Amino acid sequence: MSPTPPVLAAQARASAHLADARMAIELETPEMTLNIGPQHPSTHGVFRIVAEVDGEKLLKADPVLGYMHRGYEKLAEVRTYPQITTLVNRIDWLSGYCNEIPFILGVERLMGIEAPPRAQYIRTILSELARISTFLVFLGSYGIELGALTPFFHTMRDREKVLDLIEGVTGGRFHPNFNRVGGVKDDLPAGFIDATRQVMNTVEDICKDVETLLFGNDIFQQRTTGVGLIPLEKGLAYGMSGANIRASGCAVDVRRDEPYLVYDDLEFDVVMDDRCDSYARAWCRLQETLQSVRIVRQCLDRLPAGKIMAKVPRIIQVPPGEVYTRAENPLGELGYHIISRGGRIPYRVKVRTPSFSNVSVLPWLLKDVWMADVITILGSLYFILGDVDR
């Protein structure tokens, strides 16, 4: 009997080892990799999460961004300043108007122009209207994410009225492209003030409905309280802003801390909460909607008469310089870093979008959470994919 050839012996050992390994594989329960998105009903567009799940528990999540990248910063380098207004409108597509504000303010600051008071008031009114319309989307869609469909249709109905107002002034519902360097394109249409007052009452009513019927619901509270806790130091470390950081107990609001437009003339509260959870974030947005209503009403009361355009040259030429302007967008702090080397076209425009910083907390936040809570948390952060990827 010849001895077993070494190759065969090695094979035998390997197969025995494989059998052992197979046993081990059968006994342990490995985590499943679940791909959530980019096409998924609750990710507000093309957001993708590669998650490791163990049954109903999500162990680890890896957000994958960039599916919505449209290269607006690069596009801005080959466009004139008035053209860029159209681009920035589409960054956060739910509140297009608000995106124009810091950019236009930056250009105006570089050129040393200031828009006349009436234009400033019109800008304030419109950005608060855009803010209200965005938050109405949130209040409805957050219900959908938790399984309640009805609030969505009610808030959308009333958001339609707000959009009608914006359309009445600017001609556009989402992307007004209404700001000009040195003012606004048109004056307010006839009947705008009365119509706005009425719509503001409607918004107040729907907010009360949402507060009692959705936020007061037991299941809603169970689903959101204590879910997705973001302590203040974590939130600050990740550069979160807007209602997300205010719900973690930090009362920052660019509108009050570094007033632009006419915010320093107006009275409003910075809504703050220190519960740090998804409920607090949703609650902050609800209260901020009511604060926006308050701001719009004050603006309507104080609306001055006068010109809507400052004196500006026909061709917008920006002197060399560098400016960073920021504003309180509905999603958080939106900033533009504009570098000009003179001429009609900016050298570089860097956009600091709130959603990008807000979602960056996700890998830290989505650890050992229930599958259903992933959606609760994603919804409560309220990001817009266009705002994440630019």
Next chain:
Amino acid sequence: MEKDWLDHGITILVVILIFTVQMLITTFLVLFERKFVAWMQVRIGPNRAGPWGLFQTVADALKLMVKEIFVPRGADRTIYMLAPFLTVFPAFMAFAILPIGPSFEFVHGDKTHVVAIQGANLNVGILWLLAMSSVAVYGVMLAGWASGSKYSLLGSVRASAQVISYEAALSLSILPVLLWTGTLDLQEIVAAQSGWNWYAFGLLLIPFVSFFISGMAETNRLPFDLVEAESELVAGFHTEYGGARFMFFFLAEYINIMTISAVAVTLFLGGWNGPWVPVQADPAGWQVALGVLYFFLKTFVLLFLFIWIRATLPRMRYDQLMSFGWKILIPVNLVFLMVLAGLVVMQEVGAWPAGFFR
């Protein structure tokens, strides 16, 4: 009494009738749900196919039936094809035992024939329902498993856990009725509730509520629709299904809703009982018809409740659902069952006035 060809013929006729009515009601239930939910959500709802959108469901069904039959790669072909039928079959079967109207007699030749408006009067009665709803879990479980998709798998894991847990609560809320009437026979349970003696309006209100809640969980309706939570699992166990096979799941879901409502009506709301419909050996024809009408009217009220709740509530989370079932519903039912058993025994030994609460 020996059964002759006429008796068998009548049974077959009744079964066909019940099947037809069931299909018809399910068809319109889908439409009613869409309409009601649309009204609650300030929408209009389907209004294109036929007057008031009446044929919308028919149009949908036709559309689904002509769709391509496909099996996704990675699916277990046989089970994938079989699962929808495993779901829809028990759904139909469960409805068979419910007495829809009062039985009546007619004389043919020299023989009296009894016509029961009921698919089958089984002596195990209500146990058949529990058996069928247990079998229905397999369809959902296998559908999710055989699809070869992770979302489907998660959905079916949720489904099996949820349905099995809530079946315990469902059975426990049926038990008090059986204890109270002392029979499994649904005809007798209905007869015992005659004369406004509906169980839901008396001591058995607690099991009624718990039956309704666990029924919602059994049929995967909001707030318990985790199985097909579209914001989390896309469509749950039937994510990978399309065309006619998806239609079967959809059909089964709605038949189950109707069955649960009909069972709740039978057990707790007096079945076909109502004014001018006496429990007697030989009711008049119009009384039978009225009884059937009462039955479906009550079922419809409960169905409306289902739809209303769907339009109102958000969804629960998996762990909350489980703890609600095991830590609240089941203990409450167990305690109630013990108290009730004590009452029944006390009545039998005479320590509690007979007729009290009965």
